[in-house]
Amino acid sequence: MTTSSYQALIRAPRRDAPIVFTFHGTGGDEDQFAELARQILPDAGLVSPRGDVSEFGELRFFRRTSEGSYDMQDLARRTDKMVEFIAAHKAENPGRAIYAFGYSNGANILASTLFSQPQLFDRAALLHPLIPWVPAVNKQLKDRRILITAGQRDPICPLPLTERLVDHFAAQKARAEACYHSGGHEIRPEELQALQSFLT
Numbered sequence: 001m002t003t004s005s006y007q008a009l010i011r012a013p014r015r016d017a018p019i020v021f022t023f024h025g026t027g028g029d030e031d032q033f034a035e036l037a038r039q040i041l042p043d044a045g046l047v048s049p050r051g052d053v054s055e056f057g058e059l060r061f062f063r064r065t066s067e068g069s070y071d072m073q074d075l076a077r078r079t080d081k082m083v084e085f086i087a088a089h090k091a092e093n094p095g096r097a098i099y100a101f102g103y104s105n106g107a108n109i110l111a112s113t114l115f116s117q118p119q120l121f122d123r124a125a126l127l128h129p130l131i132p133w134v135p136a137v138n139k140q141l142k143d144r145r146i147l148i149t150a151g152q153r154d155p156i157c158p159l160p161l162t163e164r165l166v167d168h169f170a171a172q173k174a175r176a177e178a179c180y181h182s183g184g185h186e187i188r189p190e191e192l193q194a195l196q197s198f199l200t
Contacts, residue, residue, distance in 0.1 A: 003092060005085045006049035009034055013045030018097035018122070021086060021198070022048045023106025028057035031165040033101070040196050044099070047089050051105070053078070061109035064097035067156070068132055069096040070108075086113065098114050099199055101125035101147075103187065104156070111135075111165070118144045119175075125149070125195055128185055131165050147198040149179040149191040156185045 009030040013019055020041060024032040030048040037046055051059040053074075062078040063071040090098055098121050102110035107129035114124055115135040125147040146169050150162040159180070169176035179194035 003006035003085065003088045005081060005088075005160070006052060008050060011038075012047040012094070013096065014043040016043065016096075018099045018200060019045035019047060019089065020064060021089075021098070021100035021110075022046065022091040023061065023100070023110050024048075024051065024059070024104030025102075025106055026055065026060050027108070028103075029059055033103070037101075040199050041099075043135060044092070045096075047083075047086075047120060049085065051109075058076035060105050060196060062105075062112075068130060070132070072133070075109075075112075078109065079116055082109055082113050083117050083120065090120060097122045099123045100169045101195060101199070102129075102154075102187070103127040104130075114141070114144070114146070117142060123147075123199060125198055126165075127187060127195070128154060128157050129165060130161060134164075135168055138172060141143055141169060143175040144169075144174045145198075146174050146176045147179065148176065148195060149181075149184060151188075152180050153183060154185045155191065 003020050011077050020037045020055040022033040022037050034048050051061040053060040063074040107126040111126050111129050118141045123145040127149045152159050165179045181188045
């Protein structure tokens, strides 16, 4: 795989700013978080891939069999593809910090990539992830900076699974922090404030 494995919105970084990868939710595209990334880190580079799976016309990063139930073989294949895509961009920018954030389905592919190759990222934020399986232990998660945000009444991503994910990262000695709001699957201002603080 190469830096062109995905259709993506790409912007070069200025000065010594990091590169930010953004991952859209189901039905979004590469433009969904481009402006948010620019607002938070104006000088940062941007790599925003477009999901290459269509579910009834809505873009995703991997297949699922039903709500909350994933095609795990497809997820494994597409995680490997994403790892290689990110690694190719990282190789083209040696020494530059790599940040990432994703929402919902985008958070899930980012989380799966983190489980596999955490050393690709300096900071990663997962907004409303849903990880219904127990990830394998990975000692390379130690000291990795990770933010997880969620709604306490999220009907798509149940809070106990989010809390289990936070505990998983903590058990690997990652520098994990969580931000919860009282709502559902929507992104609320307090999450955006936590994301901005985390990335800056």
